[in-house]
Amino acid sequence: MCFFGLKFYIDTTVMRIEYFFNPNTYKVKETEVSKLSVGKQIAKICAAAKVKPGTYTGRDATAIVRSIQKSIVNCFEEKIFPLSRDVLHIKALSALASEVFTINANSLNVKISAELDESIRGKSREKAFEACETSKGLKVSMLYLIETNLFLSENRGNKNISDDVLSELLSFAQYLVHLQNSSDLCYHTDSKTELIVEEDYRIDVKLGEIYASKHSSESKRRLFTKPFDLNGDKTDTEYFEKAVEAFGRDTGIDFRLLENVIFHLSQIGFPTEEVVFEEIASNVIMINIADVINDYMSMAGDDTPHYEDIKKANDLLTVDTALLKSIGNKKFDVLPIWEREKRDNCFFVKPLYKSGDNYIFSPILMDELRKRWVSGFTQFYLPYEVGLSRTMKVINDWKNHYEHLFSSEIENFLKSIGCDYYKHDVDIRREDRNGNHPTTNELGDYDVIGLNISRKAVYVIECKVLHPIGSVFEHSNQQKHFFKEEKFDEKFQKRIDYFSKVFCSFFSNLGYEVSEEFQIMPYMVVNKVFSSYYKEVGFPIVTYDELKCQLEDYKEN
Numbered sequence: 113m114c115f116f117g118l119k120f121y122i123d124t125t126v127m128r129i130e131y132f133f134n135p136n137t138y139k140v141k142e143t144e145v146s147k148l149s150v151g152k153q154i155a156k157i158c159a160a161a162k163v164k165p166g167t168y169t170g171r172d173a174t175a176i177v178r179s180i181q182k183s184i185v186n187c188f189e190e191k192i193f194p195l196s197r198d199v200l201h202i203k204a205l206s207a208l209a210s211e212v213f214t215i216n217a218n219s220l221n222v223k224i225s226a227e228l229d230e231s232i233r234g235k236s237r238e239k240a241f242e243a244c245e246t247s248k249g250l251k252v253s254m255l256y257l258i259e260t261n262l263f264l265s266e267n268r269g270n271k272n273i274s275d276d277v278l279s280e281l282l283s284f285a286q287y288l289v290h291l292q293n294s295s296d297l298c299y300h301t302d303s304k305t306e307l308i309v310e311e312d313y314r315i316d317v318k319l320g321e322i323y324a325s326k327h328s329s330e331s332k333r334r335l336f337t338k339p340f341d342l343n344g345d346k347t348d349t350e351y352f353e354k355a356v357e358a359f360g361r362d363t364g365i366d367f368r369l370l371e372n373v374i375f376h377l378s379q380i381g382f383p384t385e386e387v388v389f390e391e392i393a394s395n396v397i398m399i400n401i402a403d404v405i406n407d408y409m410s411m412a413g414d415d416t417p418h419y420e421d422i423k424k425a426n427d428l429l430t431v432d433t434a435l436l437k438s439i440g441n442k443k444f445d446v447l448p449i450w451e452r453e454k455r456d457n458c459f460f461v462k463p464l465y466k467s468g469d470n471y472i473f474s475p476i477l478m479d480e481l482r483k484r485w486v487s488g489f490t491q492f493y494l495p496y497e498v499g500l501s502r503t504m505k506v507i508n509d510w511k512n513h514y515e516h517l518f519s520s521e522i523e524n525f526l527k528s529i530g531c532d533y534y535k536h537d538v539d540i541r542r543e544d545r546n547g548n549h550p551t552t553n554e555l556g557d558y559d560v561i562g563l564n565i566s567r568k569a570v571y572v573i574e575c576k577v578l579h580p581i582g583s584v585f586e587h588s589n590q591q592k593h594f595f596k597e598e599k600f601d602e603k604f605q606k607r608i609d610y611f612s613k614v615f616c617s618f619f620s621n622l623g624y625e626v627s628e629e630f631q632i633m634p635y636m637v638v639n640k641v642f643s644s645y646y647k648e649v650g651f652p653i654v655t656y657d658e659l660k661c662q663l664e665d666y667k668e669n
Contacts, residue, residue: 138206138394140254142286146279150287155313157183165309170298173307177295182445184291185260188284192261194269195277198467200261202393203273205465208254209395209474214247219335241332252449253285259447259459260285262433289449290317293584296450297323300588302646326645333641338657340639342490343517351510355489358502365425369417371482373425376408377464378478386410398472401426429481430471431462440498452582456496460484491640493580511577514639518575519559521656522637526562526571529663533563533624540611546621547614555610556603563619568629570615573659574604574636591645601636601649608634608651635659 161180168176192200218240271277294317297305304320319327342348359367380397382389387407389399405422435457437444448455456462461484463477481495488494492511497504519536526534538558541549549555562571578594581587594600611618612632619626634651637659644653654662 138203139210140204140207140250140275140278140282142283143276143279146276146283149280150283151314153187154180154184154287154315157187158309158313158315163309163313165311165313168298168307168309169305173298173305174295176307176309177291177298181288181291181295184284184288185446188281188288189260189264191277191281191284192264193267194271195261195273196270197261197265197268198472199270200273201258201465202396202472203278204254204258204261205472205474205477206393206396207278208251208258209476211247211251211254212476212480213395215244215251218243218247237336241335244335245331249286250282253282253289255459256285256289256447256449257281259436262431262459262465263436263447265433288446291315292446292449296584296588300585301591323645326643330641330643333655333658337641337655339491340518340656342514347513348510351506351513352489355503355506355510358506359500362500362502363428365428366417366421367485369421370425370428371485373408373422374429374478374482374485376411377404377429377473378475378482380475381411382407392472395474395476396472397475398467398470400469401466401471402469404471426464426471429462429478430464430466431459432457433465450583450585452496452586454496454498456498461495491580492577493582511579515575515577518577518637518639518656519573522560522573522575522659523562525660525663526560526564529564530566531562531564531571533561533619533622535562536560540614540618544618544621547618549614549618550610555607558607558611561611563624563626565624565626568631570611570619570626570630570632572608572611572632572634574600574607574634575638576600576636577639578642580640595644595647601644601647604634604636605650608632 157180161183163176163180294305294307297303297319298307301323303323305323306318306320308316308318310316356367359365380389382399382403387399387403389397389403392398405419405426408422409416409419436459437447438457439448439451439454449458460477461481463473463481465472484495489507492507492514494500494503494507516537523534523536535543536559538561539552540547540555540558540561541551558572559575560571560573562573563569564571578590579586581590615630615632616626616628636649636651636653637656638653639656641655642653
């Protein structure tokens with residue numbers, strides 16, 4: 113079986129079968145009635161908390177959210193208590209599976225639209241993008257509803273769960289997610305987000321214009337831009353093997369076995385004559401736990417793992433509902449959805465739910481988890497990090513390897529588009545000994561310098577390999593680290609400014625004929641879509657794919 117995203121193969125013991133998905137999707141939708149109802153209930157909570165009407169920003173806004181958040185959560189939970197825990201979970205999980213499928217389908221539609229006629233390509237992409245963004249918001253809210261429901265294990269009723277009830281619960285979950293994200297934006301960022309408390313105590317949130325524009329632009333770029341791929345060479349294989357070995361030491365579980373177990377559940381290949389399982393809702397399966405493990409063992413062939421090893425892998429995928437409001441030993445009044453690194457017990461990374469002797473799960477969520485673990489290795493960003501110190505050491509070493517390799521990849525690209533000079537990791541003092549340039553201690557080295565005489569273009573390129581982000585908190589930390597603490601942009605700008613003054617003499621000393629009319633074209637090239645949110649920078653920040661598109665288009669023109 114191919115390890116998704118890499119260009120090498122890993123031996124596995126589970127046979128491949130057709131992907132399982134029931135097209136009869138189940139959707140839960142907010143309605144105007146549900147939004148109005150929830151808005152009124154939250155307004156009453158604000159009034160009771162004696163929140164003063166007005167516009168709040170920064171930590172004042174965060175303080176307002178924190179003063180009412182627990183009460184809103186309590187109100188939300190009171191709505192859930194009368195409902196059957198399992199029945200609500202099944203309905204919400206089916207709806208979540210539908211949103212995940214919608215995201216994947218529309219992401220694929222964006223890629224397919226590239227083949228359409230230019231006159232309809234834009235509309236097709238815009239429609240797919242809007243559908244993706246809507247489903248992404250609903251996915252987060254459905255996860256919030258699922259986790260809240262699973263956390264509440266006692267004093268549950270059996271009240272009928274109608275579509276109207278689900279709509280109101282979704283509106284509550286949407287509101288709570290929105291409040292938490294808004295609180296984080298106000299507390300951790302310079303986004304100019306405003307929390308507006310109306311005279312009737314209704315609450316509205318207004319994102320800062322620059323932040324909202326950047327966020328929308330980045331979201332579109334992610335859909336349209338190819339990620340930076342690993343080379344899939346011998347070095348990558350060696351790093352992967354080290355990561356697998358480290359994962360085993362950290363968890364006591366063979367990563368290949370874990371990946372196979374997830375794949376097995378995502379494909380629903382159980383022989384019906386031997387294993388009894390039921391699709392209890394659209395894309396939601398219920399199956400006996402022992403049958404799952406025994407069926408895996410029957411498919412594994414000569415290299416059959418021990419029963420206890422398979423059980424341990426399944427246990428790692430099974431959510432501990434009592435700990436959904438905890439991170440380590442610390443308990444919270446609200447779901448800690450802001451945390452990724454230390455939160456190893458959330459439903460999206462543990463999508464198996466144990467009900468009696470059965471598992472209840474969605475094949476689509478298992479497939480998504482498998483992709484998250486795989487991309488965790490390939491993008492140097494695991495679903496969580498707590499308890500994986502050895503694995504993260506290898507992942508970070510692997511990332512650092514690509515920091516150095518990235519510039520050589522771009523050097524080869526400049527060569528392929530006809531540059532006359534192309535070199536990576538350039539110490540200009542050593543390269544041009546007649547130039548009397550500053551030392552690398554003062555200026556740093558240049559990741560890539562290129563010269564294309566026919567285009568009259570000089571390329572000055574900085575390369576960075578960054579982690580993805582999974583929350584407002586991580587986004588804020590990355591922005592602060594990159595632009596405020598390390599000031600990578602200012603250091604690069606200093607190199608750009610200096611080279612703009614000396615490029616003529618630099619290239620002349622190397623035997624090239626250049627003049628002042630040549631254009632300096634600086635780029636910061638990163639492995640993912642990335643922008644500066646709170647600070648103007650004087651150069652484009654692009655992905656490798658975007659750089660190639662821009663320079664190749666320039667070549668054609």
